[in-house]
Each structure stands twice: as structure tokens, then as C-alpha cells.
Amino acid sequence: MKKTIILLAASTLVLSACKKKGCTDPLATNYQTEAEKDDGSCLYDSNVISGEITEDITTNTIIGSGVTKVCGDIDVLAELEISPGAVLEMCAGASLVITETGSISAIGTSSNPIVIKGETSSPGFWEGIAIKSNNPLNQFNYVTVKDAGSYWGYEYANVFVKASAKFDIQNSTIDNSEQVGMYVSTSSTISGFGNNTFSNSQTGLMIGVDNVDMLDLSSDYLTGNDNAFIHVLDGDITTNTTWSKLSAPLLLHGLDVNAGLSLSPGLQMMVEANQVIDVTSTGYLNAVGTSTDNIVIQGRYASAGFWGGIKIASNNPNNIFSYLQVKDGGQYWGYEYANIYVSGSLEIDDCSVSNANSWGMYVSSSTTIKSGGAVTTDAATVESNNTFSSNGSGADANCTSGCGVFFY
Numbered sequence: 001m002k003k004t005i006i007l008l009a010a011s012t013l014v015l016s017a018c019k020k021k022g023c024t025d026p027l028a029t030n031y032q033t034e035a036e037k038d039d040g041s042c043l044y045d046s047n048v049i050s051g052e053i054t055e056d057i058t059t060n061t062i063i064g065s066g067v068t069k070v071c072g073d074i075d076v077l078a079e080l081e082i083s084p085g086a087v088l089e090m091c092a093g094a095s096l097v098i099t100e101t102g103s104i105s106a107i108g109t110s111s112n113p114i115v116i117k118g119e120t121s122s123p124g125f126w127e128g129i130a131i132k133s134n135n136p137l138n139q140f141n142y143v144t145v146k147d148a149g150s151y152w153g154y155e156y157a158n159v160f161v162k163a164s165a166k167f168d169i170q171n172s173t174i175d176n177s178e179q180v181g182m183y184v185s186t187s188s189t190i191s192g193f194g195n196n197t198f199s200n201s202q203t204g205l206m207i208g209v210d211n212v213d214m215l216d217l218s219s220d221y222l223t224g225n226d227n228a229f230i231h232v233l234d235g236d237i238t239t240n241t242t243w244s245k246l247s248a249p250l251l252l253h254g255l256d257v258n259a260g261l262s263l264s265p266g267l268q269m270m271v272e273a274n275q276v277i278d279v280t281s282t283g284y285l286n287a288v289g290t291s292t293d294n295i296v297i298q299g300r301y302a303s304a305g306f307w308g309g310i311k312i313a314s315n316n317p318n319n320i321f322s323y324l325q326v327k328d329g330g331q332y333w334g335y336e337y338a339n340i341y342v343s344g345s346l347e348i349d350d351c352s353v354s355n356a357n358s359w360g361m362y363v364s365s366s367t368t369i370k371s372g373g374a375v376t377t378d379a380a381t382v383e384s385n386n387t388f389s390s391n392g393s394g395a396d397a398n399c400t401s402g403c404g405v406f407f408y
Contacts, residue, residue, distance in 0.1 A: 022034070063083060065083050068087070090118050092119070093150065121176065147177075156178055161185060178202070198219070204222065206233060217247055228249075229248055237256065245266035265294075268296045319345055362406050363407045
């Protein structure tokens with residue numbers, strides 16, 4: 001495969017004559033691993049060009065180690081490979097757009113990472129990297145991207161992954177964005193993810209619901225960011241999935257659960273104002289924590305009725321709540337102003353339901369509630385197996401005494 005190689009001129013030290021001579025450049029076709037002194041014999045697949053990129057990349061290209069300046073809006077229409085040790089210094093307002101026919105592969109090492117940064121270390125100094133292709137070669141490993149996310153950039157992010165694109169990111173740092181560190185559109189594919197850092201930005205990570213299951217506990221989503229959460233874009237759960245415990249809470253902008261969603265012990269979720277978690281007739285919500293590692297679903301702010309609450313409309317037996325805390329729901333015109341509204345079936349034990357606008361849990365007619373190991377229509381039974389507190393404190397409360405559980 002023909003490749004263009006971007007090399008930088010570098011001064012070298014004169015070594016003693018006893019050093020074995022040969023080609024010492026690993027990018028060359030005749031690279032000699034045993035060579036200790038370069039003798040100028042290296043051969044390459046294509047022409048050597050200068051160390052500054054100012055034009056679109058239209059042929060398969062390798063950027064070697066060392067510093068390369070990138071100026072302008074650069075479209076990548078072919079394969080772009082960035083070598084370990086490479087430093088890309090981005091000019092003011094510059095961008096890299098990986099088009100549908102292109103790819104970007106930046107594979108560094110822990111001892112020889114890759115850095116893509118602004119010439120000036122300032123948030124928004126350059127626009128960012130947009131990945132629009134679904135090429136499996138799109139991957140970052142031991143890469144730092146910083147100083148981008150400028151106005152009119154792709155969602156103001158250092159790294160933007162477009163819908164239908166594919167991207168693998170591991171052991172990497174996305175830092176110092178003007179707004180978003182990495183923005184992952186709904187319907188994109190994160191094929192690999194682990195041990196990343198999203199730091200010193202307004203929001204470290206924004207991601208579609210269909211990729212939340214790829215996130216890991218070892219990644220850092222909070223350090224130095226203005227917003228102390230992972231921003232989850234509005235969307236639907238359409239295939240059975242599990243969300244794991246993370247080092248930061250998820251902030252939901254509404255969620256329709258049309259398939260199975262299982263929440264792992266210790267997961268924390270916040271919900272934006274006026275939004276609902278809607279478990280439809282084809283879905284289920286399984287939130288089973290432990291006594292020492294509760295699952296938490298609450299409003300972005302601790303205010304009664306701040307968000308709509310959880311609505312369960314399915315009869316799936318996997319609708320199980322255990323060691324789950326639900327807080328701050330039952331907004332005005334919400335589902336009977338309750339934290340939890342059930343018109344299907346639910347098993348609930350050892351949960352804490354608090355600070356609802358009105359009822360902690362509202363159960364409509366023809367509904368199956370299981371608590372304490374048995375089906376019940378007795379509010380006192382449900383309340384004895386769970387904790388309901390400080391409900392009915394909202395301005396639109398339609399109950400005055402306890403406001404724990406109501407069976408319609």
C-alpha cells in the first residue's frame with residue numbers, strides 16, 4: 001500500500017565509527033533493528049514532504065515522531081496514521097475532519113505517547129477533531145488532545161464523533177476544551193473504551209444513550225471540569241443493555257426504555273428538569289443495588305418535583321427495584337406528581353423514595369406490585385418494606401398525610 005510519510009528534519013549527534021551503520025527509521029521499508037547509526041540509506045514507499053500540513057490529506061499518510069505543525073481546516077480523505085512520539089501543533093482555528101472515506105489511527109505507548117495540542121495552550125485555540133467515518137482503524141491509544149473546542153467547532157468539542165461513525169479510545173486524555181471534551185453523537189459506535197481522562201473543560205464527556213454501556217469505572221470524567229457529571233444525550237434504549245457503576249453520575253435528558261435496562265450497584269444518575277424515565281410496554285428497568293452500594297436516581301438539583309419521575313408501563317417480571325434511592329421527582333403535570341408511577345408491574349424492596357412533589361409511589365388500577373415476597377395491594381405492606389420520607393412537599397402536592405404509597 002502506497003503511503004506518504006511526513007518527516008521532520010532533525011539534527012543528530014555524530015556517533016563513534018564503531019557504531020553499526022544502517023537505516024534507523026522504523027517507518028522506512030529497509031529499517032534495520034540492529035542499526036545504531038543512520039547512514040542515509042533509508043528507503044520509503046513515497047515522496048518525503050515537509051513537516052507542516054496545510055492541505056487536505058488525500059493519500060494514505062504517516063506522520064512520524066517529532067513536531068508537525070497543522071494549519072487550516074484539513075480534511076482527511078484517506079488513511080492517516082500518527083506514530084508514537086508525534087506532536088501535532090495546531091494553528092489557531094485549525095481542524096482535522098476525518099471524512100467518510102478517511103480514518104485516523106493514533107497508537108502511542110505509555111512511554112512514547114502522541115500529543116495533539118494548540119500552539120498556544122488555551123481552551124478553544126483550535127477547533128478540534130471531527131470523526132465522520134465508520135472505519136475500524138479510527139482509534140486513539142495513549143493520545144492527548146487539548147486546547148480545542150472553539151466557537152463554531154463540532155459541538156464545541158476537542159473530539160467529535162458523528163452519528164454512524166466508529167471510534168476506539170483507550171488510555172487517552174481529552175483536556176482543556178472550551179466547552180466539551182469529547183462529544184459522542186447518538187447512533188455512533190464506540191468500539192473500545194477504557195482508562196481515559198476527560199478534564200479541565202466545561203463538560204468532560206457528552207455521549208448518546210447507546211454508548212453508555214461502554215463507559216468504565218477506571219476512567220476519570222470529573223477532574224477540573226465545571227460540570228460534575230457525564231452528560232447523556234436524550235435517546236431510547238432499543239436493545240437490552242447494562243449500565244455499570246462509574247466514577248461520575250450520569251445526567252439524563254429524558255429516557256425511553258423500549259428494551260431491557262439493568263443498572264449496576266453503585267450507579268448514580270441525575271435527571272434534568274421536567275424529564276421522565278419512561279419504561280414502555282416493551283421494556284423493563286432492573287435496578288438492583290446492595291445494602292452497601294445503593295443505586296441513586298435523583299434530580300439534577302435537590303428540589304421536590306424537579307423532574308418527572310419514573311413511569312413503568314410494562315408487565316415484565318424484570319421490573320425490580322432493590323436498594324434503589326429515588327428522589328426529587330413528580331413535577332407538575334407529571335404522572336400523578338409521583339417519584340414512581342406504575343401502570344404495569346413492579347417488585348420493590350429495601351428502597352428509599354423521598355422528596356417527591358406528591359406521592360412517593362402512585363399505583364394505578366390493574367397493576368401488580370410485589371413487596372416482601374408477595375403480591376400486594378396494601379400500601380402499608382409496601383411502606384413497611386421500603387422507606388418513604390419527605391414526600392408531598394411540592395407546591396402541587398395532592399396529598400397531605402405521609403404521601404408514601406397510593407393504590408388507585
